[in-house]
Amino acid sequence: VDRTATEFARERAEESLRVGPLTDAERAAVVDGIRRCYDNAGLVWPDRVVWAPSPVAGQLIAVRLARRHTPTAVRVRAVAALVRRVVPVVVMGASAFVPGVAVCCAGIAATLLVSLPGDAIIAPSNEVPMFPPEHLRGMWVAGLVGGLAALVMFVRALIADNGGIGSNLVMGVLMTIFATVPAPALIAEFPGLGVSWLLGGFAPPSPGWVNLVLAVGLGSALVGAAVTGGVVRWRDRPPVPLHHPDPAHDRLVASLPTATADDCERVRFVTDELTGRVDRSVERAVQDATGADVDVRRYPVGHLGGHRHTGQLAAAARVAPDRADVRAFVAASRAGWWWPHTAFVVVGERPTALRLERVADTQRLHSADGPAAEWADGTRVYAVHGTIVPAGLVEEGWDVEAIHEHPNSEVRRAAIELIGWTAFIRRAGWRLVATAADPGNPPHELALYEDPLRRLPDVRVLVMTNGSPDRSGTVRKHAETVPDTFDDPVAAAAWQYGCPVRTYRQLGRRT
């Protein structure tokens, strides 16, 4: 490993994670760098620079400005395009659903019309019906409901088939006739008959009543089918929402300097390891804070200066520090993220504080007692070992119930690590599965625990004792997670080191 490449990368990483406000001269240098980046990418310099106090503010300012700079004509055209995309989606859904329902309804209606007294398509039969005719009304209504319910189930499969309208119509009819749709319809008729029988005592229906029920029932079934089909289809394949991208960001990304020497890979790798996780956490927090904003989706403006480019830029700066494009991007990256647009540039301030944790050769946000990243406008990001967590977890602390209630398993893990597994399993009432003598570490034991309520899937916890006292002189106990497939604490410990259990049992010494 070339030490100087690593050192270089570390300096670049440190530079990109610098905190505190910029001086006026530094701001001017940043803006000048961005201007040169525009020039190099062949973009016209918009000469409108807006400084944002934090990445969240920067993202929102950028999309608001992007909306303001999108002409009304462009927006109208986009709405028209959206309508053109929506209509086929709804038509396809309806065309898949309606014929099936129509066939189903028509079949049931015709059958019942024949048997019902009064006005009928075919002349009334002289035969005595099997059931008193008045009860057939209940049978008919229940049959209709059963048939529709079954159709809803099948229509999804039908819609997933990406045929045209013609094939939808044919498939709808075939499916109704030959698939199981008529079966639930027929089955449902019998409970309907039973209910009607139990309630009993109705006079035979008048022809007008039968016609009205038929018209309302069939009509609403068809409308319902069309709407349902449209909705299901929309959910399966929603049309692309309104979207007004700006080309400046992509042009600038394409103009980013690249470097390919061996040494560069090392620089890129080390820089990414030291900055990537930190920046990804910030990006995640910004997404959480702005993702629901309609403008963010409709008028997207991508940023530069983040983890996607830091390593690449560091590698280029290693090889060709004096090249004009490299110098421009390096100068532009001295502030926070920046959002380029053809009509403006938003530049983000650096954070006022970053609290980082180094693990092996990587770096991540971590603070157990306050925000891990903070900006001048009060934007705060809370993170525990790199996992973004709600502010309440760090500021107030959660009890065991609150931890288990959080829907995100990463956040749950971070919350548990904050109080420590050893304390957590005690508070959460975990059950001791087994203990065993700790090989190589007498007189201590290994203890394996499980959660009787299985609130964390696939995990048991192994509690062990250190082989040596720490600097305070105490021999610390600590706990780590193991797969829940182990019942034997020694086997679980051997798994941790990827060592056969037989070998692990011969452990002679643990320090």
Added chain:
Amino acid sequence: MHTYRSALSLVGASVPPHLIADAEVPVLTCPQAQGDLLVFPDTPPQDLPLDWQPVPANGIRLVHGEATGNTHWLHHGFDSPGVRWTVAESPDGLTLGFLDVPESQSAQLIHTDEHGANGIGPGVYRINRKREQAVGAARDRLVAD
């Protein structure tokens, strides 16, 4: 025979006050654990291309915990010029490499903080890191102290 004092002096570290400086470091040929590292007798797989290198006098840095600044160092013992090491990373990321200690020679695994030193006798050993089961995350995580 190394003591903690002599072993730690190899890496330029002083003996932490809670360890007994003149306690002897036993040289063993059975599996030994040093915090998040395990040394155990094992032969390298046949199909693995290995690049055996003598362990240099100033040692090899096996794992550097940047959170704590502590490092596991691998050194050869007294009169042990034949001690060899090869990097052999396994797909699961656990194995760091293999250690070959010739007859009547020894190697030292030294931690710059609380874990002190472990003496390793003649044999071929695999040195593995430690992992824990992922909770929520996609894959197992390596443990570093």
